[in-house]
Amino acid sequence: MWRGNASNQGTYRTFAIVAGLLSFFLMGLTPSAGFAFCEETGLPAERAGNSEVLGEGRETSAEDVAGKKGPTPSGPSIQELIEKLGDPDYRVRESAERELLRWGVEAYEPLLEALTHPDPEIASRARYLLRIIPTRIDAAEDSADVREMLGYYESGSPEVRQSILRILASMAKGEGWPALARLARFERQLSWAKLAALALLAAEPTDPAGRQRFAGVIRRYLGDAARSPANWPVVYLQVRQNPQEGLPRWRQLVAEEQRLLSSQQDQTNVIIVAALLCLQALLEADYCDPQTAEGTFQRFNQLLLPDHPEHLQAMVDGAVVMQARGKVDWAEAVLSRAIAEGDPRKTLRARRLLAELYYDQDKPLAAAQTLEQFLKLLQDRILAVLDMEGTTPGQLRSRMYYFYACHFKQIGSLEDHRRYLELALQQDPENIDALIARAALPDMPEEFRRETAQLIAAVQRELERLLADSSDPEQQASYLNQLAWLVGNTKGDLDKALAWAQRAVELHPENGAYWDTLAHVYYHRGELEKAVEAQSRAAELEPGSRLIRKQLDFFREALKQATPK
Structure with a gap:
């Protein structure tokens, strides 16, 4: 079932904007060991099973983890004490350990940095102290859902952990952002801390109100963070606030990661560097001249090789980032290169995204042809091994036919428009966009109308059943x-449609697709001012969507025509 708005490419792209962005940042870095926390004590523990308390230490409260200072002992500074961990005198080393324990959570980040100290004695003692200074990645303010995800993170495999980071970043209303910030700051293993920091950056909203909330989380949880990568979001926020001062710091940060790539590949990889370059290009597109941004984009594009599976995936996900941030031309270039140079067996997602990008840019013929090329390879059995990503060939073919139907409507060939709609529904009777277009066909006989109504009713019943059975917000x-979307655009019960659309927006107010749906429902109810208001919100959340902007212009013109002179 293709379940989505014609104006926002459906659920597939809506989810891909977040999930694809996170996949891009998280792709290819699966550390062999992670940072686990003892469920009972909250102590950091080796994944090999060392979760017992190895010494005494002050338990860290949620307020401490949120960034507030712990007790401040008198005497030497934390850095001075860390250096004393390598003193030739055993008594000095032991005294320094005790003092660092008194500092508690405030010593945590400096000790994390000390793990790579050139003095093996200091690194060893830092590792020991990190095991016995209690800290927690959960906090009293966390919702039950966030706590559940963090529980899975603590005990999960690398693959599970990556999935948890994606889920935390995509939670509605920024619910998972604080947890990601705490992981970026207190995760003992540097590679996982980088993943958490990048997942947090991936979650940045596109609208001003959302960005303000996002900035508030970074200030609260990471404002005084000294450790890299916990300071990446802080530098990123500085760019947003003062590009002239912030961009040089961000470029230095990227350069440092590139140097690390050439010397210590166990702590980073090419995809992490590419993710940082992608963010830099997008920041420069906002604040610099086009040539500077284009140059950084080309550095990103040349760093990744489509014939490498992980690079191919990173390119595709990077394109999702670019489209979501309004750089549609970059997204098209990256996806086209991925398809042209990548293994055809691995390019389904790239082709789907490129097809949806073309459709969103009001190019339905290019969208149809992009899917048709893939289906031709499938039909000729060139693709012997294929991951259909939960999509059947019939659903892909239905989407292709729907795009062709849109093309023929665009050029005024209504007979072909209707014919391709029928082909689309033959392949997938639950193709919502095709059903809506079928219901809108003019001058159809009554029997045709009844058949259309029956098809719509069947899909509506199925969706209502799925809704009733679901407990996931x-x-x-x-x-x-x-x-x-279905009922509101097919002259159904508009009161129900309005209630559904309002509830969807209430559950996920950052989703531009849901605001687009709400705007359409308002329009069909004749509430034009509310339609313009909701569509403006959709355009704010989906700055790269041409169809959403086009629909906003349409609603504004309708309101203008309806307003008395």
Whole structure:
């Protein structure tokens, strides 16, 4: 079932903006060991099983983890004490350990840095202290969902942990941002701290209000963080606030990671560097001349090789980032290169995204042809091994036919428009966009209208059943949106459609697709001012969507025409 708005490429792209962005940042870095926390004590523990308390230490409260200072002992500074861990005198070393324990959580980040100290005695003692200074990645303010995800993170495999970071970043209303900030700051293993920091950066909203909330989380949890990469979001925020001062710091940060790539590849990889370059190009596109941004984009594009599976995936996900941030031309270039140079067996996602990008840019013929090329390879059995990503060939073919139908409507060939809609529904009777277009066909006989109504009713019943069976708010929001989009655009019960659309927006107010649906429902109800207001919000959240902007212009013109002179 293709469940989505014609104006925002459906649920697939809506999810891909966040999930794809996170996949890009998290791709290819799966540390062999992670940072676990003892469930009972909150102590950091080796994943090999060393979760017992190895000494005494002050338990860290949620307020400490949020960034507030712990007790401040008198005497030498933390850095001076860390250096004393390597003193030739055993008594000095032991005294320094005791003093660092008194500092508690404030010593945590400096001790993390000390893990790579050239003096092996200091590194060893820092490792020991990190095991016995209690800290927690959860906090009293966390919701039950966040706590559940952190529980999975603590005990999960690298693959599970990556998934948890994606989920935390994509939670509605920024619910998982504080947890990501705490992981970026207190995760003992540097590689996982980088993943958490990048996941947090991936979650940055596109609208001013969302960015203000995002900045508040960074200031609260990472404002005084000294450790890299916990300071990456701080530097990123500085760019947003003062590009003239912030951009040189960000470029230095990227350069340092590139140097690390050439000397210590166990602490980074090429995809992490590419992710940072991607962010730099997007920041420069906002604040610098086009040539500077283009140059950084080319550095990103040349760093990754499509014939390498992980690089190919990173390119595709990077394109999602670029489209979400409004750089559609970059996204198109990256996806086109991925398809042209990558293994055809691995390019389905790239082709789907490129097709949806073309459709969103009001180029349905290019969208149809992009899918058709892939389906031709599939039909000719060139693709012997294929991951369909949960999509059947029939659903892909249905989407292709729907794009062709849109193309023929665009050029005024209504007979071909109708014919391709029928082909789309033959392949997938639950293709919502095709059903909406079928219901809008003019001058159809009554029997045709009844058949269309029956098809719509069947899909509506199925969505209502799925909604009733779901306990997941994210999934519920998706079903509510699909119901509102289907019913609101086919002259159904507009009161129900409005209630569904409003509830979807309430559950996930950062989702531009849901605001787009709400705007369409308002329009069909004749509430034009509210339609313009909701569509403006959708355009703010989806700055790269041409169809959303086009629909906003349409609603504004309708309001203008309806307003008395």
